[in-house]
Amino acid sequence: MTAPRQPAGEPVDERGASAPTETWAPVVRVEGLEQRYGSRVAVDDVTFAVEPATVFALLGPNGAGKTTTIETIEGYRAPSGGRVRVLGLDPRRDRGRLAARVGIMLQGGTLYPQATPVELLALFGGFFRDPVPPSTLIEALGLGAVAGTRYRSLSGGERQRLALGLALAGRPELLILDEPSAGMDPAAKAAVRSLIASLRREGRTILLTTHELADVERLADHVAILHHGRIVAQGTVADLTGGSEPAARIRLAEPLEEADLGRLAAALSSPGQRVTVHADRVAGSYRLAGAPMTPVLLRHLAEWCSIHGVGIEEWRVGRGSLEDRYLELTGDVTALGETGDETAREARARAGGGVPS
Numbered sequence: 053m054t055a056p057r058q059p060a061g062e063p064v065d066e067r068g069a070s071a072p073t074e075t076w077a078p079v080v081r082v083e084g085l086e087q088r089y090g091s092r093v094a095v096d097d098v099t100f101a102v103e104p105a106t107v108f109a110l111l112g113p114n115g116a117g118k119t120t121t122i123e124t125i126e127g128y129r130a131p132s133g134g135r136v137r138v139l140g141l142d143p144r145r146d147r148g149r150l151a152a153r154v155g156i157m158l159q160g161g162t163l164y165p166q167a168t169p170v171e172l173l174a175l176f177g178g179f180f181r182d183p184v185p186p187s188t189l190i191e192a193l194g195l196g197a198v199a200g201t202r203y204r205s206l207s208g209g210e211r212q213r214l215a216l217g218l219a220l221a222g223r224p225e226l227l228i229l230d231e232p233s234a235g236m237d238p239a240a241k242a243a244v245r246s247l248i249a250s251l252r253r254e255g256r257t258i259l260l261t262t263h264e265l266a267d268v269e270r271l272a273d274h275v276a277i278l279h280h281g282r283i284v285a286q287g288t289v290a291d292l293t294g295g296s297e298p299a300a301r302i303r304l305a306e307p308l309e310e311a312d313l314g315r316l317a318a319a320l321s322s323p324g325q326r327v328t329v330h331a332d333r334v335a336g337s338y339r340l341a342g343a344p345m346t347p348v349l350l351r352h353l354a355e356w357c358s359i360h361g362v363g364i365e366e367w368r369v370g371r372g373s374l375e376d377r378y379l380e381l382t383g384d385v386t387a388l389g390e391t392g393d394e395t396a397r398e399a400r401a402r403a404g405g406g407v408p409s
């Protein structure tokens with residue numbers, strides 16, 4: 053696909069008049085956004101800016117307010133308070149002008165059941181002056197095998213890929229994706245990841261919500277974490293993970309008994325320094341925190357494993373991942389694709405509350 057036809061941002065100044073020296077406004081600017089459903093505040097004083105040719109990821113647990121925020125940016129909801137600008141325009145008042153410049157991935161809707169992906173991509177492309185040829189989108193999205201299959205027979209993941217293709221049909225400057233790879237298999241997720249990276253390289257701007265934190269670490273230039281409708285952290289991935297204290301991560305040959313977890317924590321702790329051992333999602337994986345990971349502490353760890361005959365398969369010392377930071381801030385695990393075998397107590401423990409007891 054080729055570069056966007058127009059620059060992503062618009063030269064403006066704060067008064068809306070021509071700027072004396074050319075400055076580039078953010079592609080999306082959200083200022084003090086509030087959204088209420090009756091008396092319920094779903095989005096509370098949310099402010100962020102999406103810069104041109106960047107990937108901006110909006111994260112948060114279920115019900116945090118991501119979709120509400122995204123739908124307001126798309127112009128589907130009027131703000132209860134605050135202000136939203138997209139490409140310098142009001143997403144509701146200027147919806148017609150924005151339609152050709154903003155690509156939106158439709159969620160869960162049903163398209164013409166008899167139409168095929170090729171026909172639908174051609175139909176959508178017909179709304180735009182310079183559409184991407186359907187064959188290009190079919191190839192980019194790996195839909196070749198089902199290009200001529202009727203929509204009603206496509207799998208959920210194939211429909212999701214097609215929805216992404218439809219959002220791209222008009223070569224949008226801004227692409228808004230609400231959980232783009234939900235329900236996709238790993239290969240399709242990887243395809244979406246590389247597609248987003250290549251769109252960004254072309255100079256397009258991407259605003260997305262997702263629960264795929266590993267993707268966010270690889271792709272996003274800027275991240276905002278929503279929790280109960282408020283932004284609890286935002287910045288680059290490095291900014292966010294820099295706040296996590298360095299921790300050691302170990303993977304043991306066998307998962308430890310719960311009593312042994314406590315014993316290990318006690319063996320590593322010293323007066324004034326309480327080391328905590330957090331069980332990770334993967335059985336046998338643990339995170340140690342609470343004290344600087346000095347060579348002495350690591351030696352104690354190795355000795356404890358040696359004395360107790362515990363094999364170490366992997367160990368790593370460093371700052372936490374985005375997932376660690378996310379969990380610290382939200383205490384959320386269900387959003388990461390857990391199936392419910394982890395209790396809220398364990399989640400709290402992993403989010404910084406110590407060893408599950």
Ligand code: ATP
Nearest residue numbers: 089092093094112113114115116117118119120121
């Ligand atoms: P998820 O990850 O589950 O998609 P989300 O972060 O996108 O969640 P929203 O869909 O924006 O969250 O919902 C935010 C809150 O607003 C939730 O508590 C939800 O129940 C509530 N809400 C959303 N839409 C409506 C509505 N139409 N009427 C009343 N409450 C709503």
